[in-house]
Structures are given as C-alpha cells and as structure tokens.
Amino acid sequence: xxxxxxxxxxxxxxxxxxxxxxxxxxxxxxxxxxxxxxxxxxxxxxxxxxxxxxxxxxxxxxxxxxxxxxxxxxxxxxxxxxxxxxxxxxxxxxxxxxxxxxxxxxxxxxxxxxxxxxxxxxxxxxxxxxxxxxxxxxxxxxxxxxxxxxxxxxxxxxxxxxxxxxxxxxxxxxxxxxxxxxxxxxxxxxxxxxxxxxxxxxxxxxxxxxxxxxxxxxxxxxxxxxxxxxxxxxxxxxxxxxxxxxxxxxxxxxxxxxxxxxxxxxxxxxxxxxxxxxxxxxxxxxxxxxxxxxxxxxxxxxxxxxxxxxxxxxxxxxxxxxxxxxxxxxxxxxxx
Numbered sequence: 001x002x003x004x005x006x007x008x009x010x011x012x013x014x015x016x017x018x019x020x021x022x023x024x025x026x027x028x029x030x031x032x033x034x035x036x037x038x039x040x041x042x043x044x045x046x047x048x049x050x051x052x053x054x055x056x057x058x059x060x061x062x063x064x065x066x067x068x069x070x071x072x073x074x075x076x077x078x079x080x081x082x083x084x085x086x087x088x089x090x091x092x093x094x095x096x097x098x099x100x101x102x103x104x105x106x107x108x109x110x111x112x113x114x115x116x117x118x119x120x121x122x123x124x125x126x127x128x129x130x131x132x133x134x135x136x137x138x139x140x141x142x143x144x145x146x147x148x149x150x151x152x153x154x155x156x157x158x159x160x161x162x163x164x165x166x167x168x169x170x171x172x173x174x175x176x177x178x179x180x181x182x183x184x185x186x187x188x189x190x191x192x193x194x195x196x197x198x199x200x201x202x203x204x205x206x207x208x209x210x211x212x213x214x215x216x217x218x219x220x221x222x223x224x225x226x227x228x229x230x231x232x233x234x235x236x237x238x239x240x241x242x243x244x245x246x247x248x249x250x251x252x253x254x255x256x257x258x259x260x261x262x263x264x265x266x267x268x269x270x271x272x273x274x275x276x277x278x279x280x281x282x283x284x285x286x287x288x289x290x291x292x293x294x295x296x297x298x299x300x301x302x303x304x305x306x307x308x309x310x311x312x313x314x315x316x317x318x319x320x321x322x323x324x325x326x327x328x329x330x331x332x333x334x335x336x
Contacts, residue, residue, distance in 0.1 A: 015068040022075040033263035037225040046261040050079045100332035106253035108134040108323035115320040116143040122319035131170040132205035132253025167205045185209040206254040249307035272303035275328035280313035302328040
C-alpha cells in the first residue's frame with residue numbers, strides 16, 4: 001500500500017527532472033547556439049518548453065507541495081529572461097514633435113491564396129506607408145496591384161512576371177531605386193531606396209529559406225536542418241554585407257523563418273531592433289494553418305535601425321494566408 005508521501009515524492013522527482021531539462025537546454029543554447037540539429041529544433045519551439053510550469057504548478061499548489069513550487073522558480077526565471085519583455089506594459093519613448101511617423105507592414109500573402117479581396121482589404125485597412133509582401137506570383141500580384149495602386153500605393157518594386165515566388169514593396173512614397181540581393185535559394189529579396197520627405201531610407205523585403213522538415217522523412221531531418229541552416233546563414237551574411245557603408249536609416253520587412261530563440265535571430269538583433277519586441281504585447285505569433293485561428297510561432301518581423309523609434313506594434317488578423325501581417329508604427333527620428 002502506498003504511503004501518503006509517495007505522490008509528493010514523485011511530484012518532486014518530476015519537477016526536478018523538468019528543471020534539469022530546462023537548465024540543460026538553456027546552457028546548451030547559450031554555449032552551442034544552433035550547433036546541433038536537435039538543438040535547433042528545440043530552440044525553434046522553445047516557448048513550449050515552459051508549458052509544464054502551468055501543469056506542475058497547478059498540481060503542486062493543489063497538493064500544497066511547496067518544494068515543487070519552489071523548484072519551478074528556476075524555469076520561470078528562464079522564461080522571464082527570454083519573454084518577460086513581451087508581457088510588460090508598453091512604454092515607448094515620448095514621440096518627438098518633429099519626427100516623421102511611419103507605419104510599416106510585413107505580410108506573407110501565401111502564393112496559393114486566391115482570396116484577393118481579403119488580401120487587399122487587409123492591407124488597405126491598416127493604412128501602412130510601406131508594405132513588404134512575400135510569396136508574390138504573377139497571379140496574385142496582378143490581381144492586387146491595381147487596387148493597391150489606385151487606393152493608396154502608387155509606387156512598388158518590380159512585380160513577378162514568371163511563375164516563381166518573389167517579394168515586393170508597395171509604398172506611399174517614391175521608390176528611387178531597387179535591386180535584388182542575389183540570395184541563395186531563389187533570391188527572394190528586394191533592396192529599395194525610398195524617399196520619405198527628403199530622407200533616403202533603405203528598405204529590405206526578404207523571405208528567408210524555410211526548413212520544412214515535414215517535406216522529408218524523419219531520418220532525413222538532420223540533413224535537411226543542416227542544409228537549410230547553412231543556406232539561411234549565407235542569406236543573412238549577404239543581407240548584412242549589402243547594408244550601406246554609411247549610417248543611414250534601414251528597415252527590414254521579413255518572413256525570416258526563424259524564431260527569437262535561434263542564433264539567426266541573434267544575428268539580426270545584434271544590428272537592428274525587433275519592432276514587435278520593442279512595442280508589441282504578447283507572444284505575437286504569426287504563423288498558422290489556413291483558415292484556423294491558432295497561431296504557434298513568430299517568424300515575421302519588422303526590423304529597424306537606430307534612426308527610428310517604435311511606438312506600437314501588433315499582429316493583424318485577416319487576409320486568408322497562413323501568415324498574419326505584422327504592423328509597426330515607427331517614428332523616423334530627427335538628427336539621426
């Protein structure tokens with residue numbers, strides 16, 4: 001017959017094992033980054049490592065197992081270190097009166113999405129000044145361009161003419177020059193110079209390579225992850241090398257296909273601010289199955305240089321894509 005203390009001892013063992021797991025992962029991530037394919041997988045879905053805190057915490061509280069609750073302080077602190085900023089009250093800097101407000105949207109429209117009215121309605125409803133779109137093809141770009149041009153966006157980068165994925169920038173301000181970056185894996189890139197009331201802003205629209213491990217068998221996951229990580233690293237290298245040599249305003253609208261606990265995110269974060277992390281609230285998930293309102297990761301970003309300040313950021317519903325648009329309100333700071 002079990003003694004009354006056995007369930008409590010089992011709960012403490014489970015909690016201890018869970019704490020060891022989280023600490024081991026955090027140390028491995030800090031030391032090895034994405035150096036192993038399995039570590040990359042865990043890093044990409046890291047926020048779900050913390051779901052057991054709720055379950056174990058509830059059971060511990062109901063059983064008044066204070067030792068288990070005390071142990072949970074360790075993974076809770078790790079979660080706070082990684083994500084607490086997203087749940088703190090948004091207190092952006094006081095807007096300067098002379099700064100130029102600028103609303104920016106990034107949106108992967110999904111190339112097989114034929115609900116063009118939903119796409120244009122979602123884009124126009126946000127009244128963004130700059131809209132970076134990923135997964136454009138001749139069919140969708142040809143359908144949405146006339147409406148966008150007539151309603152709000154007289155300027156855009158070249159639209160696709162072949163049936164292959166492209167990215168594009170739609171703008172309320174003149175685009176003085178644009179070029180592709182010659183990125184590996186289909187070169188889904190645009191580097192445009194936009195004249196915003198006399199200030200030249202370098203705008204990058206990117207779609208980095210997806211990993212898509214579901215395309216291959218489990219036995220091929222290590223090879224697929226290593227291959228796509230190498231491509232993504234090369235892409236980021238080329239993006240960073242394409243940055244202007246002089247200190248000028250830079251914006252990046254990106255379906256980056258990485259999450260904020262990966263090494264790739266860190267490389268961008270070393271140079272730019274993440275608009276949603278700076279001015280959004282909550283986890284900001286952007287990816288979801290088509291037609292299902294359950295999002296499970298954040299892979300779409302608006303990055304900006306120190307010439308801007310973020311005032312607010314949000315994830316927008318609508319558009320019938322498998323991505324939700326991200327909209328960030330920025331201010332182009334004077335004398336930067």
